[in-house]
Amino acid sequence: MTFKEKLHTLSPMLYPILKEILFRLPPEKAHDFTLRVASLSPALGKLMGISPDPRLSVKIGNTIWPFPVGLAAGLDKNAEALAFFSAQGFGAVECGTITMRPQDGNARPRMWRYPDEKSLRNAMGFPNHGLSDIWNRLHAFERTTPLGANIGKNKESDRDQSIDELALMMASLEELVDYFVINVSSPNTPGLRAFQERTYLRELFKELNRVRGGKDLYLKIAPDLDGDKIKELCETAFDCNLTGLIATNTTIMPERGPGGMSGEMLRPRATYIRSEILSLRTTLELIGVGGVSGFSDLLKFWEEGGKVMQVYTAYIFQGPDVLHRIKRDALRFVEFIPQKSLQEFFDLKLSERQERIREFRKAYPA
Numbered sequence: 001m002t003f004k005e006k007l008h009t010l011s012p013m014l015y016p017i018l019k020e021i022l023f024r025l026p027p028e029k030a031h032d033f034t035l036r037v038a039s040l041s042p043a044l045g046k047l048m049g050i051s052p053d054p055r056l057s058v059k060i061g062n063t064i065w066p067f068p069v070g071l072a073a074g075l076d077k078n079a080e081a082l083a084f085f086s087a088q089g090f091g092a093v094e095c096g097t098i099t100m101r102p103q104d105g106n107a108r109p110r111m112w113r114y115p116d117e118k119s120l121r122n123a124m125g126f127p128n129h130g131l132s133d134i135w136n137r138l139h140a141f142e143r144t145t146p147l148g149a150n151i152g153k154n155k156e157s158d159r160d161q162s163i164d165e166l167a168l169m170m171a172s173l174e175e176l177v178d179y180f181v182i183n184v185s186s187p188n189t190p191g192l193r194a195f196q197e198r199t200y201l202r203e204l205f206k207e208l209n210r211v212r213g214g215k216d217l218y219l220k221i222a223p224d225l226d227g228d229k230i231k232e233l234c235e236t237a238f239d240c241n242l243t244g245l246i247a248t249n250t251t252i253m254p255e256r257g258p259g260g261m262s263g264e265m266l267r268p269r270a271t272y273i274r275s276e277i278l279s280l281r282t283t284l285e286l287i288g289v290g291g292v293s294g295f296s297d298l299l300k301f302w303e304e305g306g307k308v309m310q311v312y313t314a315y316i317f318q319g320p321d322v323l324h325r326i327k328r329d330a331l332r333f334v335e336f337i338p339q340k341s342l343q344e345f346f347d348l349k350l351s352e353r354q355e356r357i358r359e360f361r362k363a364y365p366a
């Protein structure tokens, strides 16, 4: 066994040790420290991460994800550690939310941990370095994994200004990323969720469709919506030729404090929203996010017609182990079904996919 291979076998032990140290720091300090280390050492990302397996790649929109789980927005807001996160083996990495001008976000503290409930609460308010800085970083970065840019409006921008800003950001980033996400669902920019309104979105997407250059385009939605609103958003997304939706952002729980909750406490709400969207059986793609922490979340999502998901909070609590465990179970699934790859599985009709999952569950009860 080479030294490198030996290190790789030891890597599952690294994160628990690192977590012990990180969880003694205030959450945002731990986050900043992790990002600094990650930005300096992509090799560490590879060492602790998963290796690609061609049987696990999935096509979503015009993009092929080498693994069915990507990194959700907000962890690498400023695109500082993309090489590290790509090397970890995520199916896609989403940077942002990026705004046109740099902004500081809300006052600190603005991130809280709930270790017993494996959840986080944040009220960040889009702190980020702004388009110009992030453009420079993305321009210098060589993509090895699909890359998404999540973009949003500056806090002070009004309705019309926000359309101009988002279109300009998209036009300038178009050659540097594989997909775009419009974030109008953060609970931390006052009044932002009102931008999930139909007339605004139609006007916005009309402008964005002029500049998106064939790139995939998603709308990220809040979990705090009722069935009618979900239906309306799906219709709007379909009419405006979007690739699909990302569901969901964090959920408000005022009894816990300001901001939005993520992780296990978000899971029931996010799962309900995803089920509602998938039950509409549209041709829109859906990227699932919110409370995803293991293969059982993927299996449920696949059973309802979804394909790929993202993680944030489970990655904070489990580290790269979340990827290792999902990879192990996803390979067990692929080896069980008659299809040779996940993509072949997704090419089946939904009823056939459901049958394969039923058989798998019988063979491997949870």
Ligand SMILES: Cc1cc2nc3c(=O)[nH]c(=O)nc-3n(C[C@H](O)[C@H](O)[C@H](O)COP(=O)(O)O)c2cc1C
Pocket: 072, 073, 074, 075, 077, 096, 097, 111, 120, 121, 122, 124, 126, 150, 183, 186, 220, 248, 249, 250, 261, 262, 263, 264, 266, 289, 290, 291, 292, 310, 311, 312, 313, 314
């Ligand atoms: C600290 C923190 C910051 C976040 N920042 C963003 C952001 O800038 N843009 C965005 O679209 N989502 C952001 N999110 C939401 C995540 O992308 C994700 O939708 C949400 O956390 C639910 O997934 P999870 O349960 O796996 O964490 C943030 C989440 C957290 C915890």
